[in-house]
Structure formats: structure tokens, C-alpha cells
Amino acid sequence: ELKVEQNPLFLSMQEGKNYTIYCNYSTTSDRLYWYRQDPGKSLESLFVLLSNGAVKQEGRLMASLDTKARLSTLHITAAVHDLSATYFCAVDSAGNQFYFGTGTSLTVIP
Amino acid sequence: DTGVSQDPRHKITKRGQNVTFRCDPISEHNRLYWYRQTLGQGPEFLTYFQNEAQLEKSRLLSDRFSAERPKGSFSTLEIQRTEQGDSAMYLCASSQLTEAFFGQGTRLTVV
Numbered sequence: 001e002l003k004v005e006q007n008p009l010f011l012s013m014q015e016g017k018n019y020t021i022y023c024n025y026s027t028t029s030d031r032l033y034w035y036r037q038d039p040g041k042s043l044e045s046l047f048v049l050l051s052n053g054a055v056k057q058e059g060r061l062m063a064s065l066d067t068k069a070r071l072s073t074l075h076i077t078a079a080v081h082d083l084s085a086t087y088f089c090a091v092d093s094a095g096n097q098f099y100f101g102t103g104t105s106l107t108v109i110p
Numbered sequence: 111d112t113g114v115s116q117d118p119r120h121k122i123t124k125r126g127q128n129v130t131f132r133c134d135p136i137s138e139h140n141r142l143y144w145y146r147q148t149l150g151q152g153p154e155f156l157t158y159f160q161n162e163a164q165l166e167k168s169r170l171l172s173d174r175f176s177a178e179r180p181k182g183s184f185s186t187l188e189i190q191r192t193e194q195g196d197s198a199m200y201l202c203a204s205s206q207l208t209e210a211f212f213g214q215g216t217r218l219t220v221v
Contacts, residue, residue, distance in 0.1 A: 043212040100152035
């Protein structure tokens with residue numbers, strides 16, 4: 001079974017600072033997704049990464065994928081309070097299911 | 111396009127009762143997924159449909175759980191003889207090619 005690990009699990013950061021969340025997965029996959037979840041809410045799609053070396057940016061978030069290392073990163077630049085949420089990475093197993101990491105709970109403090 | 115819709119949003123039931131949840135995917139999405147999420151955890155895969163065919167089922171899906179997608183459009187997830195351990199958020203997602211879009215979920219509480 002495909003395993004997906006995220007670290008850190010909890011992240012408390014000050015506004016204006018930069019940080020990176022890491023997502024490692026155990027078997028070959030070329031498709032990786034990042035989602036955001038606010039408390040009590042569903043998952044919002046952030047990024048879809050479909051090939052080795054893919055990099056996508058939206059606002060203060062940038063995601064990248066290294067399929068050879070089986071690693072994706074979600075980089076946060078100059079964090080603001082609105083980014084506080086739980087972030088999940090998910091890996092696609094031939095389109096039949098998505099394997100999710102345990103999530104990174106991000107709190108941005110003023 | 112109104113996104114993935116789930117009904118009900120909340121359900122409280124007594125242990126031993128049966129419950130059924132409904133999911134309406136984004137129209138023209140041929141893939142539909144059910145996930146379960148408990149507090150502090152990532153979503154866990156339950157089952158996957160391509161059109162009306164159920165192609166994957168997790169071993170988490172005990173024989174008390176059954177899912178259908180009779181006409182390849184909406185789907186239902188039924189839990190029979192509910193147990194307290196079934197309390198969770200049940201999420202439905204749909205996709206066409208790659209990206210999956212999630213509904214708001216049904217929060218089940220078994221008392």
C-alpha cells in the first residue's frame with residue numbers, strides 16, 4: 001500500500017516568515033495534489049502536480065514535485081493569518097484512489 | 111456547475127440503526143470516490159466508481175458498508191447496524207481526469 005508522510009505535523013509560524021512543508025511518498029507516482037482544509041470544512045484543491053519537476057504557484061504558496069525523490073514541497077512565503085489551516089498532500093494511485101498524508105496543521109501568529 | 115453536493119450535512123443516529131448518505135458529483139465527472147475522515151487524520155479511501163461500476167473497495171469497507179452508483183450519476187453510501195466507531199466525516203469526491211473535487215461532507219455521529 002502506498003504510504004504518504006508529511007512533516008511537520010504541526011507548524012506554528014509568525015506572520016511574514018517563510019516555511020516549507022514536506023510530503024514523502026513510498027511508491028512511484030507522477031501525480032500529486034495539495035489540498036487545504038479549514039476546521040469543520042471540506043477539502044479545497046490547491047495544486048495539481050502531474051510531472052517530475054512541476055512547480056506551481058498561487059499567491060504566497062508554491063508547490064513542487066520531484067518524482068525521483070518521491071518528494072513534494074509546499075513553500076509558504078511571508079505567511080499571513082489567512083493561511084492558517086490544515087494542508088494535505090495526496091498521491092494518485094492510477095486514478096483509482098488518492099492516498100492522503102496525515103496533514104500539517106498550520107497556525108500563523110501575528 | 112454547483113460542485114459536489116452531499117446530503118445530509120449532519121446525521122445523528124443511535125447505535126444499531128442504518129443510515130444512508132447521498133452524493134451528487136459534478137456533472138460529466140465519471141469518477142466518484144467515498145472517503146472517511148476522523149478528527150486529526152487525513153481522509154481514508156473507502157471506495158471508487160467509474161461510471162456505475164464499483165472498481166475499488168478498501169478493506170476498511172466492512173460488510174456493513176455498501177455503496178451504489180446505479181446510473182453513473184449520484185451515489186449512495188449505506189451503513190448498516192451503525193457502531194460508535196463509524197462516527198466520522200464522510201466525504202465524497204468526483205473527478206474527470208486527474209483533480210478530485212470534494213463535497214462538504216456528511217458528519218455522522220453515532221450515539
